[in-house]
Amino acid sequence: MARINLEHIRHAYGAKPKSEADYALKEVHHEWNDGGAYALLGPSGCGKTTLLNIISGLINPSEGRILFDGTDVTHLATQHRNIAQVFQFPVIYDTMTVYDNLAFPLRNRHVPEAEVDRRVKEIIEMIGLGGWAKKTARGLTADQKQKISLGRGLVRSDVSAILFDEPLTVIDPEMKWVLRSQIKRLHKRFGFTMVYVTHDQTEALTFADKVVVMYDGQIVQIGTPAELFERPSHTFVGYFIGSPGMNVLPAQIDGATAAVGGESIALGFQPRIKAGATTELGIRPEFISLGREGMPVAITKVEDIGRHKVVRAHFADRPISIIVDEDGEIPAEPRVTFDQKAINIYADSWRVGEEA
Numbered sequence: 001m002a003r004i005n006l007e008h009i010r011h012a013y014g015a016k017p018k019s020e021a022d023y024a025l026k027e028v029h030h031e032w033n034d035g036g037a038y039a040l041l042g043p044s045g046c047g048k049t050t051l052l053n054i055i056s057g058l059i060n061p062s063e064g065r066i067l068f069d070g071t072d073v074t075h076l077a078t079q080h081r082n083i084a085q086v087f088q089f090p091v092i093y094d095t096m097t098v099y100d101n102l103a104f105p106l107r108n109r110h111v112p113e114a115e116v117d118r119r120v121k122e123i124i125e126m127i128g129l130g131g132w133a134k135k136t137a138r139g140l141t142a143d144q145k146q147k148i149s150l151g152r153g154l155v156r157s158d159v160s161a162i163l164f165d166e167p168l169t170v171i172d173p174e175m176k177w178v179l180r181s182q183i184k185r186l187h188k189r190f191g192f193t194m195v196y197v198t199h200d201q202t203e204a205l206t207f208a209d210k211v212v213v214m215y216d217g218q219i220v221q222i223g224t225p226a227e228l229f230e231r232p233s234h235t236f237v238g239y240f241i242g243s244p245g246m247n248v249l250p251a252q253i254d255g256a257t258a259a260v261g262g263e264s265i266a267l268g269f270q271p272r273i274k275a276g277a278t279t280e281l282g283i284r285p286e287f288i289s290l291g292r293e294g295m296p297v298a299i300t301k302v303e304d305i306g307r308h309k310v311v312r313a314h315f316a317d318r319p320i321s322i323i324v325d326e327d328g329e330i331p332a333e334p335r336v337t338f339d340q341k342a343i344n345i346y347a348d349s350w351r352v353g354e355e356a
C-alpha cells in the first residue's frame, strides 16, 4: 500500500542523448494515490514499459526520483521495493509444479506453510488451474503459463503495489474478462496500489478508476473515463479514446467564436489563446446532430455498427464522423449542429480553458 510519486522523471536508453527525440520518457511528474487503480494507456512505443520498469526498479531513470510513501526508492533494488510485477510474457519456473510456482514468492518471504497453502489454493482456483496443481509447468500451454505468472503476481497480499504490463494479451477474450474482474476483486480486498499497462482502451476504461494516457514519452492526461471522454486535455487523447475518435478541425478563434472553413461556430465561452498558436476545435462524433438545420455537410459513407450508425461526411472541406441512432433518418440535404457544451478548443494540441 503505497503512494507513488514520480518526480521529474526522464529516461534515455542511449548513453549520450543528443536531443529530446532520444528520450523514451521526456518529463513524467505525477503523484499516484495509495490504493488507486491506474491504467496506463497509450500506443506501442510511447514509453509505458519504460515507466513501469522505472517504478519497479528494473531500470534506473536518467533523471528524476521515485518515492514510495515519501521515501526515495530511486536507487533501491527491485526486491527491496515490496512490489509484484507481471510481465507480458510468462516468467515462471518450468521444472517446478504449478503449486510450487505459486508458493515461491510466499516461501521466499518465509510465510508459514499453512498460510502458503491457503493463498495458493485460492489463487490456483482463481486462475482456473485447480486440476493442475501437481503438474510441472513445462508441459503447459502459453496461456496457462501466463496465468501462473499472473497468479504469482497476485499471491502475496502484503505488497505495496502490483505492476502489470499487458498481462492478458495472450489470454482468450472470455477468460480475460474473468481474470480482470478477479484482479479488481483482489485490489478491493487488499488495497494495493495497482498500475496496469494496456494499449486497449476498453480494457483501461472498464478496469481502472484513473486512466493515465501516455503519448510520445509523456503523460498527457490522468482522468476518469468520463473526463477523458468529455474533456480530452490533448488532441491525441481525443483521437485515441472513443470509436471513432474526436473530430479535430482547424479553427480560427475570434473572441467566443470559432471559424472553421467558411462556417462560424458560437462557443459560448472565450478561449484563452496565446498569440501565434495553432488552434483547433474538437467535437466528438456523439455530439454532432444530423438533421435539416444548421451547417451543410456532404455525406460520403454510412456504416451500420449495430446500435448506432457512423456517418462519414465532409464539413467545411474536412472529413468528420457523426454518430446517429440506428433508426435516425438521414435527410436529403443534411445539415449539422454541434452541441456547444461538448466543444473543446486546442492551442498547439493542448486544451485551453476560458478567458478569466
Ligand code: ADP
Pocket (backbone or CB within 6 Å): 013, 014, 024, 042, 043, 044, 045, 046, 047, 048, 049, 050, 051
Ligand atoms: P511501450 O511499452 O509503450 O510500447 P517502451 O517503453 O517499450 O514503450 O519503449 C519506449 C521507447 O523506448 C521506444 O521508442 C523503444 O523503441 C525504446 N526502447 C525500449 N526499450 C529499449 C531498450 N532496451 N533499448 C533501447 N531503446 C529502447
Ligand code: MG
Pocket (backbone or CB within 6 Å): 048, 049, 050
Ligand atoms: Mg510495452
